[in-house]
Amino acid sequence: MSAQVDLSGPALIDVIAEGLSRSFKELPARVLYDETGSRLFEEITRLPEYYPTEAERALLVDCASEVFAMSQARTLVEFGAGVQDKTGLLIEAGTSFGSLACYQPIDISSEVLVESAQSMGRVYTGLDIQPVVGDFTTYIALPESPRPRLTCFLGGTIGNLHPVERFEFFNRMGQMTGTGGYMLVGTDLLKDVERIIRAYDDSEGVTARFLLNVVDVLNSECDTNLDKDDFDYVPLWDALENRMDLRLRSRREQNFAIRDQGIRLAAGEEIRIEVSTKFTLEQVREEFESAGLQVEHQFRNDDFALTLARVG
Numbered sequence: 392m393s394a395q396v397d398l399s400g401p402a403l404i405d406v407i408a409e410g411l412s413r414s415f416k417e418l419p420a421r422v423l424y425d426e427t428g429s430r431l432f433e434e435i436t437r438l439p440e441y442y443p444t445e446a447e448r449a450l451l452v453d454c455a456s457e458v459f460a461m462s463q464a465r466t467l468v469e470f471g472a473g474v475q476d477k478t479g480l481l482i483e484a485g486t487s488f489g490s491l492a493c494y495q496p497i498d499i500s501s502e503v504l505v506e507s508a509q510s511m512g513r514v515y516t517g518l519d520i521q522p523v524v525g526d527f528t529t530y531i532a533l534p535e536s537p538r539p540r541l542t543c544f545l546g547g548t549i550g551n552l553h554p555v556e557r558f559e560f561f562n563r564m565g566q567m568t569g570t571g572g573y574m575l576v577g578t579d580l581l582k583d584v585e586r587i588i589r590a591y592d593d594s595e596g597v598t599a600r601f602l603l604n605v606v607d608v609l610n611s612e613c614d615t616n617l618d619k620d621d622f623d624y625v626p627l628w629d630a631l632e633n634r635m636d637l638r639l640r641s642r643r644e645q646n647f648a649i650r651d652q653g654i655r656l657a658a659g660e661e662i663r664i665e666v667s668t669k670f671t672l673e674q675v676r677e678e679f680e681s682a683g684l685q686v687e688h689q690f691r692n693d694d695f696a697l698t699l700a701r702v703g
């Protein structure tokens with residue numbers, strides 16, 4: 392495995408201070424993924440209510456060989472790679488096909504990224520694995536590697552971005568893929584709303600712990616002294632935007648400072664931490680096309696879709 396490259400971008404404390412100074416308070420989803428948060432997310436993916444992981448895995452089993460036959464990719468780049476669990480299916484297809492030489496997993500959560508890349512390195516010994524600590528909401532100058540590239544964004548993480556951010560992301564992803572390369576993006580599909588809500592409000596309370604862990608992240612990043620018991624986890628379905636809207640609600644008025652900036656949370660005030668948008672196949676195709684990307688194929692099952700696009 393190559394040494395990790397750190398391109399993590401703006402300091403988290405600045406991002407948090409900005410988000411909490413808005414009239415409607417909102418933080419980027421990356422605040423969820425310190426080491427504890429990343430482990431809690433892994434636990435979520437094993438919950439019976441959380442269907443996206445297994446739905447996407449089933450699709451990858453079916454389509455990974457076809458994706459490599461079409462893309463002939465020599466480098467696989469993965470945005471928001473996390474534990475890189477399902478990626479093994481793509482790597483195995485790429486090595487069986489014979490083209491894949493290099494894997495570049497990108498994540499903001501460096502501990503989990505590096506640990507997972509190391510264990511991938513023990514399994515796929517012939518592959519050059521180059522972990523990159525980076526923020527996918529910015530352009531990341533990837534280390535040079537053999538072309539063409541296949542870039543992938545799994546887990547439905549694209550749905551954590553707002554519409555304008557998705558448009559910008561698709562543009563950047565296209566640039567980072569390069570001419571002649573392919574992009575593979577996983578999206579959770581719109582379905583029975585009760586089933587979606589249950590996936591974010593599990594009976595064991597793991598998702599609530601995942602969201603409340605943000606209070607610990609604020610304390611460690613911003614030197615605050617907030618108490619988890621002063622917050623409730625609030626999962627909402629937003630029927631206008633077709634998305635889950637995951638928030639923390641303050642149980643009482645709270646006043647604190649980040650650097651020199653005073654922050655006031657009123658009793659009952661909410662902080663949006665993450666949205667998770669659910670898509671129709673047509674909407675995904677339109678979003679790719681409006682970013683100038685040509686959709687080659689959409690693989691789907693009842694729950695999930697993988698869209699493969701070519702960068703012309």
Ligand SMILES: C[S@@+](CC[C@H](N)C(=O)[O-])C[C@H]1O[C@@H](n2cnc3c(N)ncnc32)[C@H](O)[C@@H]1O
Nearest residue numbers: 421424471472473498499500525526527545546
């Ligand atoms: C929903 S999880 C998906 C993980 C994995 N790809 C999967 O399919 O299970 C989102 C991943 O994106 C990472 N992430 C979140 N925001 C990020 C950002 N701005 N830049 C880079 N990685 C980010 C998290 O650390 C986490 O590993």
